[in-house]
Amino acid sequence: MDIEQLTASLKPWLATDTWHTGHALDEQRFHKALKSAFDKLGTPISFENFREAIVLGLGEYREKDAKTFENDVESYAQLGEDISYYIENSAE
Numbered sequence: 001m002d003i004e005q006l007t008a009s010l011k012p013w014l015a016t017d018t019w020h021t022g023h024a025l026d027e028q029r030f031h032k033a034l035k036s037a038f039d040k041l042g043t044p045i046s047f048e049n050f051r052e053a054i055v056l057g058l059g060e061y062r063e064k065d066a067k068t069f070e071n072d073v074e075s076y077a078q079l080g081e082d083i084s085y086y087i088e089n090s091a092e
Contacts, residue, residue: 002041006053009037014057020065020072030076034083043088050077 013019013029020026037045054073055066066073 001045001049003049003053003056005040006037006045006049007056009033009040010053010057011060012036014054015061017062019058020069020076034080037080038084038087043091044084045081047077047081050080 010033013026013033016026016029018026019029051073054077058066058073
């Protein structure tokens with residue numbers, strides 16, 4: 001897995017201070033970032049890869065967020081993996 005490419009795909013979502021809030025605009029940025037990642041890297045993408053990419057991405061903006069919002073990081077990593085498997089398993 002190209003973690004640098006995955007991190008780059010997630011940056012537009014992670015760049016905002018509210019990335020973790022679940023606000024509709026943040027959710028939209030998250031889904032657009034996932035689409036970008038899937039278009040470039042394919043599916044599925046593992047929880048571990050998403051988690052690593054989120055932590056690396058946050059490190060460029062707000063390093064403390066990765067630790068402060070650890071549960072959110074893990075939740076979004078799991079959601080990213082779940083969506084990637086859904087896409088993989090529902091493709092025709």
